[in-house]
Amino acid sequence: MGSPVYIQIHNEIKKAIEAGKWSVGDRIPSERELAVQFNVSRMTLRQAIQTLVEEGILERFVGSGTFVANQKVQEKMSGVTGFTDLMLAQGKQPSSKTVSYHVMSPSLSEAEKLQLKDGDEVLRMERVRYGDDIPISFEVATIPIEIVDGLSKPEVTDSLYRTLETKKNLIPGHAKQMVSASSASERIAEFLAIKRGDAILRLRQISYLQDGRPFEYVRTQYVGERFEFVLEK
Amino acid sequence: MGSPVYIQIHNEIKKAIEAGKWSVGDRIPSERELAVQFNVSRMTLRQAIQTLVEEGILERFVGSGTFVANQKVQEKMSGVTGFTDLMLAQGKQPSSKTVSYHVMSPSLSEAEKLQLKDGDEVLRMERVRYGDDIPISFEVATIPIEIVDGLSKPEVTDSLYRTLETKKNLIPGHAKQMVSASSASERIAEFLAIKRGDAILRLRQISYLQDGRPFEYVRTQYVGERFEFVLEK
């Protein structure tokens, strides 16, 4: 085990909570007690607790103790987590239909956003997303071909994020998102079962890997009447 | 000076950076040097640095040193900062016209969002916001009367956030924001110089004080063609 001790302790406490040793609202042992249990100094133990507090898993109260926090479902719009999780978090059954799925040359805009070199190709797919079988959004995703090289179609369409992490050890980092409003075109209106000109919430998102390379450019059009982003700050 | 030493050092370093002692990209003295300068232990000095790193003001690199970071203009949408700052950050000249300004009984929705008791009154004001004299948004702000008690109209309309901080020592905490899309009504279209049915980006925001009390409920309608939110995660 090469990682720092406080990370190891962080993981052990996290696992203990997930295993149900302590439930939401429970007080965990004091820093001094835990320091003895793990056989480390209190400062090191505090570092482990600190990381858990930053993750929102624990809460500290002076004079009272440290408690298991009730995981706020914040960052609903983080976008670094996908549509599937978003729908499930809202209690809706997610599904989707892939409209197209092709390898092609990128548009100028795509090449710029994804920082592509001349001649690089991309995978472009269009999808309609549903929540409880009601159309929620129409999205166009563009991914550099080198990112999805060797992956099967289901591996890409089902959960790209998980596949990238498990199969290629590529970990998503930050994302840039742009939100605007527009009206539905004839084609989009048909996919989303609305009228032409109806309100559309547009989200353009560029996702980057931890090393800063862009790996996905997604343009999503949400039905204004059926979707809303919630942000907490 | 009652605050912890590491907070004091945090503030001193921050002021030094703002004063231009070190510029973006500059290396600041090592932790060991600064610890001697401030006459504290290295651990305490590290705590001060840590808070500055978390604020995005400094960056650390093992083996190289600690550097002044190039302040990312993230959280443009935080909303806890107002329209004025938003426009200035984008290089546009902000202005606004107050359409109405009345004390009245809250609607059911307002009373709920602001957690009002029966009989409580509110200040409701409608405003059109401009960037470089082009209409950008129409907003309706509702504020509990007790929050703005004793404040003049300009103090409320010009910069409510600054006034609350300086005059009443009330500090904004978090905010909840909901983003959706819709179409412009006849009345709104007129204010915003667009056509009825044109795309509107809707933002509903509830702002809370640090103690958790809601103090402002704002509904804003942005012209879809002229405005876009940018988020970084």
Place this chain on the structure above:
DNA sequence: ATTATATACTGGTATAGACCACGTTGCAAG
């Protein structure tokens, strides 16, 4: 001049102890 290698310096981790302000709890005084 180029390439290894050693050295000095940086932030990262870890220890063991100390005092503080705050919240909780139980005991004593009313």
Place this chain on the structure above:
DNA sequence: CTTGCAACGTGGTCTATACCAGTATATAAT
């Protein structure tokens, strides 16, 4: 029984020291 206060436990802050792993730089060997 209630109230007030003291003792105790908690997380928050701080010290002084040590070693580690990564980076940069000067030095030595080629």
